[in-house]
Amino acid sequence: MSETPIDLTLLDPILEEFKEQKGAVIPVLQRAQDVYGYLPKEVLGAISEKTGVPLSRLYGVVTFYSQFNLERQGRHIVRVCDGTACHVRGAPKIVADIGDALNLEPGSSDSDYKYTLEIVYCLGSCGLAPVVVVDDVVYGQTKSDTLVEKLLQLE
Ligand code: FES
Secondary structure, eight states, X not given: OOOOOOOGGGGHHHHHHTTTSTTOHHHHHHHHHHHHSSOOHHHHHHHHHHHOOOHHHHXXXXXXXXXXXXXXXXXXXXXXXXXXXXHHTTHHHHHHHHHHHHTOOTTEEOTTSSEEEEEESOOSOGGGOSOEEEXXXXXXXXXXXXXXXXXXXXX
């Protein structure tokens, strides 16, 4: 599958907006991620070149804050909690069942970038274990078959 070239001109309005605000690295990165869905190396390189902020500093920021992604994400982010309470109540089976049904490994996306599967550790809702968050929707006492059915219905 060939990758579509990244249109770096989409950065121009963002850089224009923040050009007077030296050191506005985080808002620039946030806006760039909104536009591209993640922060590919070409985008980071262009931001570095046009703002004069060293690439190493940009990578430092991007890897420090979990809100930033260096890898392309699926349109739907599936976060399965595997903290202690959720683990004991069946999270590993949920991960395995989602993996089998959607052909996904934890920490990866499918080839169409429809789903990204992430494992997280305690979402603070242990009473609802096992907990899965799909995009912004929280599912408690999750059963694999119902969850997989819901995931397959997503556009
Ligand atoms: S362990 Fe899953 S919500 Fe706390």
